[in-house]
Amino acid sequence: MARFLKNTDARKGMHPGSLVFIGKKKIEDCIVSMIQYNADSFDEQSLDEISDSARFVRDDFFAWLNVDGLHCSEVIRNAGKHFNLHPLLLEDIMNTGQRPKLEEFDNCLFFVLRMLRFDEQEKRTVSEQLSIVLFENLLLTFQEEPGDVFDPVRERLRKQKGRVRTAGPDYLAYSLLDTVVDSYIEIIERLGEDIEDLESEILANPSQAAMEKINAFKREMNYLRKCIRPARDMVVQLLRIDNDLIRENTIPFLKDIADLFTQAAEAIDTYRDMLNDMMNLYNSIMTNKMNDVMKHLTVFAAIFIPLTFIAGVYGTNFDHLPELHYQYSYFIFLAVLFLIAVSMLIYFKRKKWF
Amino acid sequence: MARFLKNTDARKGMHPGSLVFIGKKKIEDCIVSMIQYNADSFDEQSLDEISDSARFVRDDFFAWLNVDGLHCSEVIRNAGKHFNLHPLLLEDIMNTGQRPKLEEFDNCLFFVLRMLRFDEQEKRTVSEQLSIVLFENLLLTFQEEPGDVFDPVRERLRKQKGRVRTAGPDYLAYSLLDTVVDSYIEIIERLGEDIEDLESEILANPSQAAMEKINAFKREMNYLRKCIRPARDMVVQLLRIDNDLIRENTIPFLKDIADLFTQAAEAIDTYRDMLNDMMNLYNSIMTNKMNDVMKHLTVFAAIFIPLTFIAGVYGTNFDHLPELHYQYSYFIFLAVLFLIAVSMLIYFKRKKWF
């Protein structure tokens, strides 16, 4: 949770629309790259500055400008000037603690969401803010660091697979959202498998560690829910607004990813239910195990208690204790103890006390 | 849960609308069969290819084309071309991890849902994806494997029972949905009976196994809920859209199955509540049982403790211990022990400690 809000502390006291990067600087230099395409041709290049795009951009092309690294306020400010972006939009791009949302501006659509990645080392999900600005013929994307899940989209652009080359930047935006939601589902599945493994582990060998793992998974699921639920709302809102930037025939595709987002959100709820059930199961198993041990030990003790007492009786030093003086009384004594022990065992067994 | 999302992994990175089968291949060859009917005649045949239907289809007939097996992308692609289906629709048919949903296209209505079957061997519910495409005079259905719950509908078509022969493919679609929801309810009832048996079992003989069964039933109910809830939403949506493909006089029938879906969804919630109550009952019984054993054993031990102490006192080797030397002191000693034991028993009994 705290992973989300931490930035606001830094923001406090600044005037709205002030362009200060808030977040963790993840790379040294910002990288600007541009892809231009139409049905017939494809061009990919890396730029020094956003404003360079003016020199390269051609009218009969769609363009996708991607910026990696949000701490270069110069680059963002340039983009703002160049594409006439609202100051609040720019501020949202640079403040990496945004809740996923969609905003309509006069000249563009703006959506923020989070790209998720499972960090193998830290064993937890890490996220990166992805801002998308959709214009008539242009798509701007802003990420915190290089490396994303969009390579398949780039590949499809290059190789002219599917309709992405012909369909305009709204379809491109859809393609990006599509790969993002796919990565969500992949991460949920991965966690889901771990959760299911944990259930077997709990059944086989319940331990305090399992309990802590359950709690860790719950935290992870809470984090995913915080990322995915508002993202789903964003996509549903995208379907409902009536904005020319979203072309008619992109709508069915957006419906499709709305379904996927819903599926992801429901999967999270299901796993949360499973984790709660597992905690109950764990507690129940632990209690049963403890009860089992205690019952066995208590029965064990209970059998010796009267035996020890009887031995104590014949250890007394009374002058007149007739049983002590018979020839076989020791052996009778042992036999009686044995009989008592056996009949108690039988009695407890019948009562199902162990 | 994971049974639902597993496929998305394979999907990742493909372009939208790509026709690749995602799922478990359940049969070798795909089977295409066609039923043509009108009020007066009925014709049933098996085809080599979807496009063959062109040769056989007659204008004054309604037709039902069924495809078993979704891995033959050639067949699906042919169907797509032949009936002018949207690429997303085809993709949804071939990806067996769909969430039940309804989609309106220009020329047809498309709905996906899941057929459920209780697998006697694995002792769990398995599901198969059913895609229905409704045209003016034609119904297309796609299933993962041969064998379905539709034989009664085929029988009614053959034998001209009810209004199915006269009422058009929307009524036929209704009939299919009706048998599907009937099978849902049958499975819920079956699980419901097992759950009620489990309750008696818990009352008679609570054990860790019962706890694990409760959890297994919960998982099963979660799975059913995932299948049935969106299916109910789908049917309710079907009632609300105003589409000519749904004829006026089919609406009351659809209302009827909307009720059945709701009933099924409510039954699942009720059983989930029952399972939670059973878990509480189980925990309460286990605790009571344990408490009972512990109290009895502790009372038992408590009675011997002072007796053993007294025997210990007369086992001491003090030179001057007057009681040891009287004639009857051993018998008095025994009598006193007996008295103490009895009065403790009475005391504990009165305090209701056992």
Added chain:
Amino acid sequence: MARFLKNTDARKGMHPGSLVFIGKKKIEDCIVSMIQYNADSFDEQSLDEISDSARFVRDDFFAWLNVDGLHCSEVIRNAGKHFNLHPLLLEDIMNTGQRPKLEEFDNCLFFVLRMLRFDEQEKRTVSEQLSIVLFENLLLTFQEEPGDVFDPVRERLRKQKGRVRTAGPDYLAYSLLDTVVDSYIEIIERLGEDIEDLESEILANPSQAAMEKINAFKREMNYLRKCIRPARDMVVQLLRIDNDLIRENTIPFLKDIADLFTQAAEAIDTYRDMLNDMMNLYNSIMTNKMNDVMKHLTVFAAIFIPLTFIAGVYGTNFDHLPELHYQYSYFIFLAVLFLIAVSMLIYFKRKKWF
């Protein structure tokens, strides 16, 4: 719960609208009775067949036809023909597993709900399906067996009390719903009193049986909720539809019973909350009682443990054990034991350990 769905199994595979009775046959022969009334006169008779009503019915009268017993498909079919009822309506009448609902047809309003009765022998609520079909001048009712809660209404019709004789069949339908909801509230109150008694019982004498009773009440409340909630929705829907069969001045009366249904549904929720609170109370009392016993017994044992040890020390056979040989050491020994016991008791008491 299963009490609700059981019938669907029989239904499976039948074509929609097939007139087969599904339920438990509760009487031998179906009974058809007819009441005709207007402001001035009243006539009551028993018919052999529904179609007989044609002979007796008079234009200037309102009529109420009641059928007891739903297994006589001939009678129902006749009714269907005679009054031009939709096949689905007839099927719903004969299938006794209906969820309470309201349906508008071209010529009539149809509502199904459940009459509840507390079975003194089985100690649980049993229900019977009541179907009401409302026409312009006629009310049809169908019940599973003779005996209902409508005698006060009949009495009011006979004795011309209130406005029922002048107000048309919609008001009559309201009167029937009114007595039904009154019987709901009566049953809830009855259960409510038992639940409140149970609370006193738990406080006085908590036992496993109380826990099982709580669960039984919960099941009963779940069952009532399943009957009453959709019935309330039905009445609310009745208020909202704009159908000429419901006369303007009947609306305030329907609002009144909508309030009563809401009150009943809320009462059920309150009792469910109370049952949950009682379960917590029960568990808490049981734990406290157990803790109390265990603490007393453990303190009791703890006091004897050092005493027995000291006795053991003087029971050793060391050649040189000086204390054994003094004149009064036995009495000193006893005094010391007594002192130890008393000081331990005081210590434990102060620590509030018992």
Added chain:
Amino acid sequence: MARFLKNTDARKGMHPGSLVFIGKKKIEDCIVSMIQYNADSFDEQSLDEISDSARFVRDDFFAWLNVDGLHCSEVIRNAGKHFNLHPLLLEDIMNTGQRPKLEEFDNCLFFVLRMLRFDEQEKRTVSEQLSIVLFENLLLTFQEEPGDVFDPVRERLRKQKGRVRTAGPDYLAYSLLDTVVDSYIEIIERLGEDIEDLESEILANPSQAAMEKINAFKREMNYLRKCIRPARDMVVQLLRIDNDLIRENTIPFLKDIADLFTQAAEAIDTYRDMLNDMMNLYNSIMTNKMNDVMKHLTVFAAIFIPLTFIAGVYGTNFDHLPELHYQYSYFIFLAVLFLIAVSMLIYFKRKKWF
């Protein structure tokens, strides 16, 4: 809860609109009092009958008629005739088990709610039904017994404070609702203070009695919620209906009490959460306390167990037991026992077992 529905039993079987008092008769005779006022003058008198009001009422005045005691059906029937009230309205007035609600009639607005009072003797909240009928120039109120929370309003009327003298009966009705909601909040605060005291008590001295108090508070809160929630809905509905009886400039005042009702309802929810938290706290404290006792006693017992065993070994009567015969073996024996005890204590302490 049962405090609410109890009356319905009596109602069962009566025809709707029958004027029979249902409730507990709280006073002997019904009291009718009338206040007439306008901006300039004020007149207060007690009437023998409602119809007397005709003689006294003046056209240029607003009037407030109050009836204490609902069992005088003659008085209520007179009121009904005199002011042309709907039979259902009259029935609702006389049946003291009403759920708070608002109803619009042709000539008046009718609202029922409950006045709450904390009964010092029974230590629980008791309620009285308050019915308000609002006409153009007249306000009727019906209460179960004399004594209410409206004296400040009467005082303001007498002393011409605020706008109540000039603002018409809708503002007067608002003033009454305002004092009612103030009394709600006062009672909630009072309970709230007791609940907060209970928390300190639980921390200081947890006992079974505290648990029962928590449950009693929960019941009380449930009762308040049943009274206040529908009353809040009533006020919100009052804001939404467009009825001329509510003058334009009374609306802001009604909004104000809608806020107060909401605040009261939220306070109840907060206290319910607090009670749940307190129950968890109580259970946790009890378990910890028990665990603490058990651990201390068990450690205590564990220390003596090996000591007693060793004493037992030297109490055996073996002929050849060398240790027994050394000069100082008894003292060595005592020293060894002491050492064992101390080292066990240290071990347990380190393990934090007590």
Added chain:
Amino acid sequence: MARFLKNTDARKGMHPGSLVFIGKKKIEDCIVSMIQYNADSFDEQSLDEISDSARFVRDDFFAWLNVDGLHCSEVIRNAGKHFNLHPLLLEDIMNTGQRPKLEEFDNCLFFVLRMLRFDEQEKRTVSEQLSIVLFENLLLTFQEEPGDVFDPVRERLRKQKGRVRTAGPDYLAYSLLDTVVDSYIEIIERLGEDIEDLESEILANPSQAAMEKINAFKREMNYLRKCIRPARDMVVQLLRIDNDLIRENTIPFLKDIADLFTQAAEAIDTYRDMLNDMMNLYNSIMTNKMNDVMKHLTVFAAIFIPLTFIAGVYGTNFDHLPELHYQYSYFIFLAVLFLIAVSMLIYFKRKKWF
């Protein structure tokens, strides 16, 4: 909770709109200060009375009047007269127990909310009521005491940073709300960090104190929720009303803080979930720890029980007890005891009983 309602007690019985301060008097004298600004100039001064503003106010300026201290009813009444404020508005300003809300009046918009501050000494959040009245060219704010979170806004006004100097009082109101929500988030973050620390503490060293801390945090979160949720609703409502006082281009900024309020409300929910999880974790750890101790001690006791019994057997004084008389029987006896102890240890270890 009680922190919220306490004032209503004092209010009881007063007529609506009566101007009496209800709350805790926090300063001696009320302080009135005025800021006037437009794009070009800025003027700040402290006034003796609200009405003084008339003398200083200039037409071509925007003005912000701030009052610290709500107990000076004279000042508030003057403000009311001077700016023509509705009596209810004035009453709400002076009653410091308001639920955050927005109200539209003819000439102004009025919103109340709470400023939060973490009191380092009392270790809990304290709040102060902030009332904002928005006119065309004027903003009035009322606070309980001097000292607020608005200094950055004043600084921006002075230094002409951002658009606050040019944008009118609606933007100024936004700026104030913005700093308020920032302070909310700061406090939540602070508590959030403490909560996360608590989790580590519980894992490292679970104690009753941790449990009480969890409960204290829960109370704190409940309090924050009570302040923030209605404030969020207020901002959302502000976006929806169509009032000229909110200029078109302020809307995006308000959307922005609506997001922040939502984020804050969601963070609270997340922390509440975390606290519940922590309580479960705590209970689970405590139970495990206790179980661990009990198992070790019980195993320890169980090993000595048979040994003590055997020693008891050889402590009996039977005349004929052959084992006592062999040369090495004592050593064999010791060896046998040792063997028994070791084999029991191995057995228990294998059974994983400790």
